[in-house]
Amino acid sequence: MPDEPSARRLAPLRRERLYESLAAHISDFIEAQGLVGGDRLPPERQLAAELGVSRATLSRALAALETRGRIEVRHGVGALVREPEPAGGVPAWEAGLAARPRAEVLVAREAVLAGLARTAAGADSSMRVAMLAPDGRQRSFDHTWRCVRRLAGDGLLAELDDALAGHAPGPADSAEVHERLDALADAVLRGDAAAAATTCQGMLGG
Amino acid sequence: MPDEPSARRLAPLRRERLYESLAAHISDFIEAQGLVGGDRLPPERQLAAELGVSRATLSRALAALETRGRIEVRHGVGALVREPEPAGGVPAWEAGLAARPRAEVLVAREAVLAGLARTAAGADSSMRVAMLAPDGRQRSFDHTWRCVRRLAGDGLLAELDDALAGHAPGPADSAEVHERLDALADAVLRGDAAAAATTCQGMLGG
DNA sequence: CGATAGTCAGTGGCTGAGCCACCTGACAAC
DNA sequence: GTTGTCAGGTGGCTCAGCCACTGACTATCG
Numbered sequence: 001m002p003d004e005p006s007a008r009r010l011a012p013l014r015r016e017r018l019y020e021s022l023a024a025h026i027s028d029f030i031e032a033q034g035l036v037g038g039d040r041l042p043p044e045r046q047l048a049a050e051l052g053v054s055r056a057t058l059s060r061a062l063a064a065l066e067t068r069g070r071i072e073v074r075h076g077v078g079a080l081v082r083e084p085e086p087a088g089g090v091p092a093w094e095a096g097l098a099a100r101p102r103a104e105v106l107v108a109r110e111a112v113l114a115g116l117a118r119t120a121a122g123a124d125s126s127m128r129v130a131m132l133a134p135d136g137r138q139r140s141f142d143h144t145w146r147c148v149r150r151l152a153g154d155g156l157l158a159e160l161d162d163a164l165a166g167h168a169p170g171p172a173d174s175a176e177v178h179e180r181l182d183a184l185a186d187a188v189l190r191g192d193a194a195a196a197a198t199t200c201q202g203m204l205g206g
Numbered sequence: 207m208p209d210e211p212s213a214r215r216l217a218p219l220r221r222e223r224l225y226e227s228l229a230a231h232i233s234d235f236i237e238a239q240g241l242v243g244g245d246r247l248p249p250e251r252q253l254a255a256e257l258g259v260s261r262a263t264l265s266r267a268l269a270a271l272e273t274r275g276r277i278e279v280r281h282g283v284g285a286l287v288r289e290p291e292p293a294g295g296v297p298a299w300e301a302g303l304a305a306r307p308r309a310e311v312l313v314a315r316e317a318v319l320a321g322l323a324r325t326a327a328g329a330d331s332s333m334r335v336a337m338l339a340p341d342g343r344q345r346s347f348d349h350t351w352r353c354v355r356r357l358a359g360d361g362l363l364a365e366l367d368d369a370l371a372g373h374a375p376g377p378a379d380s381a382e383v384h385e386r387l388d389a390l391a392d393a394v395l396r397g398d399a400a401a402a403a404t405t406c407q408g409m410l411g412g
Numbered sequence: 413c414g415a416t417a418g419t420c421a422g423t424g425g426c427t428g429a430g431c432c433a434c435c436t437g438a439c440a441a442c
Numbered sequence: 443g444t445t446g447t448c449a450g451g452t453g454g455c456t457c458a459g460c461c462a463c464t465g466a467c468t469a470t471c472g
Contacts, residue, residue, distance in 0.1 A: 193409060282423055
């Protein structure tokens with residue numbers, strides 16, 4: 001038993017370095033500002049002053065972001081935001097899914113769907129109403145999930161859902177499914193993230 | 207034709223930064239010295255002097271090696287050589303994760319954790335008690351999740367968690383985190399899948 | 413004798429000021 | 443129009459130094 005944390009001992013508690021936090025913070029900043037590929041970040045001196053850290057530390061944070069492919073730093077120019085890898089790595093991984101037990105894939109997609117539902121519940125209120133307000137017609141699985149996906153926006157979860165959908169398709173129409181979908185839509189409309197996620201439990205027959 | 211490399215034009219010739227060369231050089235040094243996992247590199251001050259560079263630059267080189275997983279730098283201890291990844295179970299798409307906005311990865315991992323928690327809540331009752339019964343000590347994020355993972359068993363979700371963990375690490379210890387972990391463990395012990403999943407919402411600070 | 417608390421040397425983390433190399437864009441000279 | 447020059451802004455790197463953390467050693471206490 002080499003490094004068994006041994007229920008008997010407290011975990012080591014490793015503190016994050018300042019430049020790591022900075023890197024995360026700047027990454028969030030890129031997101032918040034809506035910067036896209038090619039856009040320039042403020043100069044190091046200015047960023048350092050605004051964030052209240054030394055230029056050396058800020059520079060390390062940028063270097064970290066660069067080795068992770070998030071930005072590109074050019075001498076004499078500045079730090080440029082990099083377009084995320086165009087070719088999705090997910091498809092390659094998708095191929096191996098066919099060989100897995102169906103139950104595993106079902107459980108995984110249910111988790112992803114729950115995450116999407118939760119995210120959708122946090123979307124703008126008017127958008128939620130526009131996409132999901134009841135109109136008296138029966139909800140279909142595919143249509144409902146298209147709406148939820150629109151609300152949740154693009155992201156890792158959406159890509160995972162695409163990859164998993166091929167091997168864990170949605171259920172056929174049935175009274176029970178319609179009930180679930182109504183409950184799901186209702187929870188998302190109310191903005192109740194927890195309830196929305198819970199509704200997905202067993203949605204695929206897992 | 208914006209930036210046609212056009213055999214007619216010379217390549218831009220981007221110079222390697224000093225700290226990049228240093229990183230490569232040190233990596234070779236590890237190889238040449240036959241250092242293995244756990245071995246310590248010479249202290250920064252000494253290495254910097256021997257290599258004829260400033261300590262700041264050498265430190266950046268070590269940081270670069272660390273983000274690439276070659277070494278592990280510990281405050282107050284030194285730079286330790288890391289054993290290369292034991293199992294190759296790392297899906298190809300994991301590499302692309304680094305370039306994604308942090309928020310996306312965080313949300314995705316939260317969804318995966320919720321799925322794992324839900325699965326764990328359905329595990330055998332005696333196993334749940336064995337792994338998660340409170341013992342009066344503070345729970346750490348990593349240890350608690352190891353237990354949940356054991357309960358949930360291997361599967362797609364577990365692999366996704368592994369892949370995501372590197373880019374969306376768990377939170378540092380704090381009172382709020384401990385409360386969440388207690389609530390999570392309690393829900394899993396009760397076999398309450400929905401509650402267990404809900405507890406994961408925002409667990410990573412998303 | 414064993415366990416505990418205090419001490420201390422060695423290590424990485426971070427700072428601040430400063431100089432240098434590099435890139436760009438504007439402008440003058442041709 | 444083309445070319446050469448130059449100034450301003452940007453990141454790369456250095457130096458010297460202080461601080462925080464770790465681990466081992468050493469008293470001290472029961």
